Amino acid sequence: DSGVTQTPKHLITATGQRVTLRCSPRSGDLSVYWYQQSLDQGLQFLIQYYNGEERAKGNILERFSAQQFPDLHSELNLSSLELGDSALYFCASSASGGAADGYTFGSGTRLTVV
Amino acid sequence: GQNIDQPTEMTATEGAIVQINCTYQTSGFNGLFWYQQHAGEAPTFLSYNVLDGLEEKGRFSSFLSRSKGYSYLLLKELQMKDSASYLCAAPNQAGTALIFGKGTTLSVSS
Numbered sequence: 001d002s003g004v005t006q007t008p009k010h011l012i013t014a015t016g017q018r019v020t021l022r023c024s025p026r027s028g029d030l031s032v033y034w035y036q037q038s039l040d041q042g043l044q045f046l047i048q049y050y051n052g053e054e055r056a057k058g059n060i061l062e063r064f065s066a067q068q069f070p071d072l073h074s075e076l077n078l079s080s081l082e083l084g085d086s087a088l089y090f091c092a093s094s095a096s097g098g099a100a101d102g103y104t105f106g107s108g109t110r111l112t113v114v
Numbered sequence: 115g116q117n118i119d120q121p122t123e124m125t126a127t128e129g130a131i132v133q134i135n136c137t138y139q140t141s142g143f144n145g146l147f148w149y150q151q152h153a154g155e156a157p158t159f160l161s162y163n164v165l166d167g168l169e170e171k172g173r174f175s176s177f178l179s180r181s182k183g184y185s186y187l188l189l190k191e192l193q194m195k196d197s198a199s200y201l202c203a204a205p206n207q208a209g210t211a212l213i214f215g216k217g218t219t220l221s222v223s224s
Binding site (some may be wrong): 002033035041042043045048055056058088090097098099100102103104105106107108110 | 144145147154155156157158159162164201203205206208209210211212213214215216217
């Protein structure tokens with residue numbers, strides 16, 4: 001157990017729907033990062049939050065949004081889902097807002113859009 | 115911009131040594147990471163190099179040459195459980211997030 005908790009582990013939903021993925025960072029970590037991993041792609045950085053504030057944005061679609069709450073857990077909202085959104089979504093956390101500290105990853109949420 | 119390249123696939127046999135290369139181009143440099151990822155699982159941290167040279171950690175070692183924009187991960191005494199994807203990663207220009215290569219899938223056979 002890495003200490004980073006992601007729920008749910010699996011999610012199957014239909015095109016056009018909206019889902020919410022949840023992440024609780026490791027105790028003491030202030031930064032949360034979201035990544036998408038498709039079959040043919042590497043880990044694609046989506047967005048980072050640090051202590052409740054958005055810190056950095058990567059290749060996140062406008063249909064996707066995220067937030068970090070006062071208790072530091074984070075949620076990734078995916079709307080108007082398309083078949084191509086099927087992927088593994090990972091959350092990672094780190095103590096500070098700097099990537100040079102390295103990350104601890106959660107076990108991921110596998111999203112299947114049918 | 116930022117670009118990280120590594121071979122897509124490699125194969126090796128149990129007990130052998132394998133070297134997985136990574137070349138990177140970054141606007142700034144804040145170190146280079148290697149992660150291991152078994153199929154369908156979370157990536158796990160292997161190593162971090164910020165200075166030139168070789169860092170050894172058990173059966174795994176990682177090398178960095180900043181002037182050449184080059185790193186490699188060396189795996190010795192390969193075991194079947196080492197079959198996994200190995201991801202090379204570097205911080206983005208702002209130093210706020212890790213950018214990953216597409217990963218090298220290593221298959222170890224007996």
